Amino acid sequence: MSWLNAIIQGILTGGFYALFACGLSLLFGVMGIINLAHGDLAVIAGYVAVLLIPETHVPVVWSFVVVVPIFAVGGYILQRTLLQASLDRDPFTTLLVTFGLSVVAENALLEAFSSNGQSLNIGSLIAHSFNPTTSISLSYFSLTVLGVAVVVLGALQLFLSRSGTGRLIRAVADDKEAAQLVGVNYRHIFGIAAAIAFATVALAGIASGMYTEFAPTSGPANLLFAFESVVIGGIGSLWGTLVGGIVLGVAQQIGAQINPAYQVLAGHIVFLAVLAVRPRGLFGLRTSS
Amino acid sequence: MTTGAAPVPPTVEAGSLPGVTRSARPTAWLGGLGVGVVVLLAFMPSIVSQADTSILLNFFILLTMSSMWNLLAGYAGMVSIGQQAFVGLGAYTVLVLADGGFNPVAAIPIAALVCAALSVPISLLVFRLRGGYFAIATWVVADAASLVISSIGSLGGGTGKPVPGLSSLSPKSFEQVTYWAALAVVVVAVGMTYALLRSRLGLVLAAVRDNEVGARSAGARVVTARRIVFLVAALGCGAAGALLAVSQLNVQPASVFNVQWSAEMIFVTMIGGIGTIEGPILGSVVFFLLQQNLAHEGAWYLIIFGALAVVIAIWAPRGLWGTATAKLRVQLFPVGYYVGRTRRRDRPGSAPPAPPAPPVASTV
Structure with missing residues (x-):
């Protein structure tokens, strides 16, 4: 029965990973760049919440209402300035610039907040759970996060396929020069995509900050798990990302069931196995090479 | 660092093809250095x-x-x-x-x-x-x-x-x-x-x-x-x-x-000059000077170094070495070829002068 519980906990963890991954996936899909600072953004969101909550008197549970808009605006500004400047060089430069920003952010947080873990305390809300049997426990909070991940992915899918702005984003992703010829300001569209990506990663950072501790050095782990979710699910598929997150979560929980030290390693092994056997991922449409 | 001498370029008949050299200048003395x-x-x-x-x-x-x-x-x-x-x-x-x-x-x-x-x-x-x-x-x-x-x-x-x-x-x-x-x-x-x-x-x-x-x-x-x-x-x-x-x-x-090793490799290379052998050498010197001076400031040297790498990647992608030597065309380690220059000692004295070199020699 503890194995069944491990699988259920893994599925629930998958919600967090999918939430982390959708911004990474979106930016890659639209601009063809990987934001290596993605994981650190989630950590920064946690620290922004820690700093702002005493000032704004917003209940901790609702802190995302404050932080997510800040990140959306910040994402747009960062994209229009530094990221666009690096993108104008080449994708190679963007990769190095985002990695540089990641290291700078991590060390700046270390200087400002020390290496101690922090968390966003939402009190007893985190403890409530639904227990169908004595050995299985479904945390309402994790279920909510999984629900939020499904809603965010669904909304993103709808936004991209139905709305006018979504159509512009897809057009720019396909061919930004051609889009520009018919009057689309692709830099503005890139900015909007970055705003969405930053907003979702802030949401993910806050959700995970409420659930577990975070520290300045948590960024790379966030990035690696998000990336593994994207590749396992298949590059370019939003729903694949959700499945990838769940597969990763289940693999980690099963690994932890064998030996707590194997939790992260089991996820890496499943990722490498997918890379070896099915490099385009479970739902990938395009080949990766 | 042991061999800096330019090899003898492929024999080219003067007037038919542009000469190909390893370096814009003779660099044999660099090997000795x-x-x-x-x-x-x-x-x-x-x-x-x-x-x-x-x-x-x-x-x-x-x-x-x-x-x-x-x-x-x-x-x-x-x-x-x-x-x-x-x-x-x-x-x-x-x-x-x-x-x-x-x-x-x-x-x-x-x-x-x-x-x-x-x-x-x-x-x-x-x-x-x-x-x-x-x-x-x-x-x-x-x-x-x-x-x-x-x-x-x-x-x-x-x-x-x-x-x-x-x-x-x-x-x-x-x-x-x-x-x-x-x-x-x-x-x-x-x-x-x-x-x-x-x-x-x-x-x-x-x-x-x-x-x-x-x-x-x-x-x-x-x-x-x-x-x-x-x-x-x-x-x-x-x-x-x-x-x-x-x-x-x-x-x-x-x-x-620790991923910090990769971070240091990347920053050193970006700052010194990516795509040149000299770049990492210069970048490592800069890194150690900075690290020694900021040794008591905790992680600040990485923050400064990372920010410097970001700025250089965007606005001076050739790095310190590449930017400094772009005009001079100095290479301590000549790995490319210069096309369009015929080395003087290869020109037969009696042959008609080689065709004028193109205005900008391209490096390969």
């Missing part, structure tokens, strides 16, 4: 203090790593953030061999070879992804390697283990032996990079960098070239990791598998 610098560095332990010797040793380790990363990214276009995998595996190979009674210093080349061998199966996996996804995949491999090593109890688990076998040496001779080992590794690493880039492989890499599709259609074995570069970079980073184990006499997974 390089040998002189290495000889001077070899005597350093007797000249400078123990603290300075130790700084130089760490400088050699960082320079070895950065040269390897420069080869990967600057010449083969592969951004790896997982080179710490080979740093760690190199360090642990030394530990395993030393535990088995092997001399740790003699284990350094073996550790490098083990890392090169391990890079082949790793490349089979990570080469399935390109660009940014390749970068993170190498990072995942490094993290997985770290977790595997940490779970092996006989290697000290997560807390690591001291490296035995050198306790019989006096502090002075230990310092000298490790210093000379590091100097040998860095000379081989830079020399190997130089030789590699002047070989046919260097030509293939240059062709791929300029136009991958064109290079493929001309028959260049692009994937093979990349695989060789990945292997050489693993070799060099493995040697650097082995040096870390020998000089610190202690191996700890969180330290040798």
